[in-house]
Amino acid sequence: MTSTVPGAAVRLADLPLRPELRGEEPYGAPQLDVPHRLNVNENPYPPSAAVLADLAEAVTGAGAGLNRYPDREAWALRTDLARYLGHDLGAENVWAANGSNEVMTHLLQAFGGPGRTVLSFTPTYSMYPEYARNTYTRYVTSPRRDDFTLDVATTERAVAEHQPDVVLITTPNNPTGTPTGLDVVRAALAATSGVVVVDEAYQEFARTGTPSALTLLAHHPRLVVSRTMSKAFALAGGRLGYLAAAPAVVDACRIVRLPYHLSATSQAVARVALAHADELLSQVDALRTERDLLVDWLRARGLAVADSDANFVLFGGLPDRRAVWEGLLARGVLIRETGPAGWLRVSAGTPLEMAAFRTALSEVAETQGLPGWRPDPASRTTPPTTEHPTGPERGDPR
Template identity: 55%
Template sequence: MTTLEDLPIRDDLRGRTPYGAPQLDVPVQLNVNENAFDVPEDVVAAIEKNLHAVLAGLNRYPDREFTVLREKLADYLSGVLTRQGGTSSLRAVEPEWLWAANGSNEVLSHIVQAFGGPGRTALGFVPSYSMHPLITTSTGAAWVSVDRNADFGLDARSAVAAIEEHRPDIVFLTTPNNPTGTGMPLEVIEAVLAATAGIVVVDEAYAEFARDGYVSALTLLPDNPRLVVSRTMSKAFAFAGVRLGYAVAHPALIDALRLVRLPYHLSDLTQAAACAALDHAEVLLGNVDRLVAQRDRMSATLADLGFSVVPSDSNFLMFGGIRDPHALWQSLLDAGVLVRDIGIAGHLRVNAGTEEETTAFLEAVTAIVRRDPSVLAARGTGAHVTDAQNATTHEGAGE
């Protein structure tokens, strides 16, 4: 039988494994950072109405510029800026500043296709979203990984030093970061923008879950034409199955993305469903606070059990102090709870679920620790990630 290795595949793809987390049929699935709540019935009805309205016209190509969708995304983000306040001169987002695609992965792919490619370099601070290097290298560009600080944070001085050393054409900053959950101070993004002549991509897939005091990089857009902020409807909007990601940038940068997108890349069905969701944004986002409450509940209980917990601005937690992460992962799976082994020594990641799902996880992990306290590592034995681990194991920030 012919195997992959028998085919004339690109040399740089040989030996690789496909990206993806385990998809297992277990009662409690808390491993891929999905929104745990189903789409509400009134939103389902609105989606059905929008879909029905376009079905008869599916013999025609969709609106290439997704005009109505861009207007609704602009309205949503303008509301975000109004609620956030602050001193930014940006008070509203105009439709011409918006781009959308099939998930934020395609948005990121468009950015790297336009500004990366052979002879160019992209840089990211790890551990972070593993699709950044995969998307980069798929265009023929080189990828440079730079370690975050020991606490998984990033400061302006070390970020600038890395940029001055490597002179990348694209810099990826993920905030809140995945898999760590940590937010990034705005001054770090400002320092990176000042230090690089290239494009700075700020991946904000989990921004709606951030704690009070988090400031979006959207506020930096007016004075930074090389900045692009990527977001998604997969997480806070409970819309992972639709695949709708979007980005905000100066219109000139958006024009660059038009040069590389495939024709008619957003179907009428995707546009119709996303527009219905944005019309009901307040309803869909109503579960964000419930997920944050469960995240904080998990954080407190895990800390009480003796785990180290990384402060999180996302809908998930990374917790450490684990002697054998894969063994704990398997024990939780045996108890019907699926979390994520992210390949970082001493750590696992779990996303917030419904109250019932969170309870199931906490009861399972509590029972495991009480039955065998050696699950916990001796203090100080947790380790940082290696570049090789980061390249192959971390779940998506933008999925």
Template identity: 55%
Template sequence: MALSDLPIRDDLRGLTPYGAPQKHVRYALNVNENTHPIPEPVARHIVESLAHAVLTANRYPDREFTALRESLAGYLSRDLREQQIAPEQIWAANGSNEIIQQLLQAFGGPGRRVLGFPPTYSMHSIIAAGTGTRWIAAERDADYAISPETAVRAVEQHRPDLVFLCAPNNPTGTALPLETIEAVYDASDGIVFVDEAYAEFMPKGQPTALTLLPGRERLVISRTMSKAFAFAGVRLGYLAADPAIADALRLVRLPYHLSALTQAAAVAALAHAPEMLAMVDDIAAQRDRIVAELPALGYHAWPSQANFVLFEGVTDPQATFRALLERDILIRDVGIPHALRVTAGTPDETAFFLAALAALPR
């Protein structure tokens, strides 16, 4: 039996699932993971916390993940000068993808629309389809930018129930001005969602959308521990918003959706935020190295504020992808013509990638 033979929902027919290749290679630089190992002292603390949590695993976990919310609120508040994030403003789930799903379950659904600005994170439109929410694609400006004027024009044209923004943007790595977020919020009467999965890789001191939260009850900012905290395998995403947003998500979340082990591991890692974030500086240095060296190889690299680099000038992306794969390097074809995306990894991974790319015929 084929998928087409099943009585699947009509609006899901013909769609394809998330499809990042999973291959065993020496250098996996395709899904923007943090390729640095967790520091041993931090890993030891996490393991000890997990061992303690296992002793009570016969009981359901804290449904409100109280300790984790307090830790996340403290983490987000550390760089905010004139505001603090309260625990009741925090919501967490199994990766930021589940955050997006719960948000669309609560505020989207059949008959409702979400506005996005491709190219952007592919799961935004995929999860919209899964929740029966209509995805509307708006145009960007040149160089993958979104000016306040362009964003407001799209909002006024489509009057969406939700607007999804990505800052920094994936897959381009480009920045999104706070002025654009403010303008979208003022022009919209629905939920404005800002995906800040890569916020820790932004230039130090640059304000994030968290600074816009006061007085904006419909603004939602999501983060993840997958990237900066090297926690991709743990699956922990979270948001900051008005407490009423968490109340709405309680209506659609599954009971006890965050396991006791996930909560314990995340709280332990957050206790070592300075050690974990030291990796961010190393990764940003390799990202900037890639941006600086690709032009000498004949490619245009887009300035990035994330942990990856989009580069253009690739005559045949699939051929280049296969040629690098033969050299044990996995990067990503994101569907942008004549472009590929590579994750910034360790110095050795960066050197190997650049040398392999330089050896390929143009």
């Protein structure tokens, strides 16, 4: 039967696509309807009724002016973000966009591009090479240490070797969860004349007392600190990311942004979330607790586990990680097939979600005969649910 969809006979391969995009797949983290979704590091606690009421009022107010363009500078939102961050920052130090994904794209549009290089340290966030590809920036990497940490010597060697225009340091790192000290950030700034971007998407989940690179901004005009409201603020659906930097860096982003890039409703929703910051961030401690309990439990089962300061845990020692991932999915638990070979990543969730994960992993490990597995006497097995389609694993939207 001939398709009635206009243009259906033309394949992607038939189009004059950019050469570097041939064979590529769209971003495709699985979005499956399963009981326990622990694959994209979302905050599992939805907004309260009081927050929802304020969101509805704010969106209604913004809706009354949707026939007009929004404030293209998002000045009120940037003022609120600066107040949240502290460190004597003002609105002129802050830039906001549609998730930190767009923030990173703006940075590479401004400071990367043809003939320029961006350096990151692997394993790390899997979207970085895509930002580089899309902005025609050369992407190079240097490996982290065996425990996934990053030290001064490694950083200085990599900068000296590659002479990057942009250095990306992710702390806590994704997918490993490992933190990076400010000594490494200082070393990167001293070693390069380029821009150093510290991606702190998961900083709110770091252990109490962990310093932020925000403390260095006043003395380092080439430093950029990127954040997101998708994780700790439980605003993944709001798509709001931001950075803090010298006003000149913000001006560079203003040059490359699309006109009116942040909708009026996005700005209104984000401002409500910031007004309720204490409430929305109130579950961070609970998620830290679940993370730490999970690290202990996985290690007690005989698995390798990376130290984590984020709201997720990377665990390894899996001869066939795909089989483990599929076994968990068949039992209604979706986690992330990412990171080095033999490793998987699971987000910290509610106590109920964590119990379901432990039960499912115990059954999968015993069914598959996972080497070195030490059974948990407290675990109970559950019957498998229906199978679900799978898709390519990529980065987490921020």
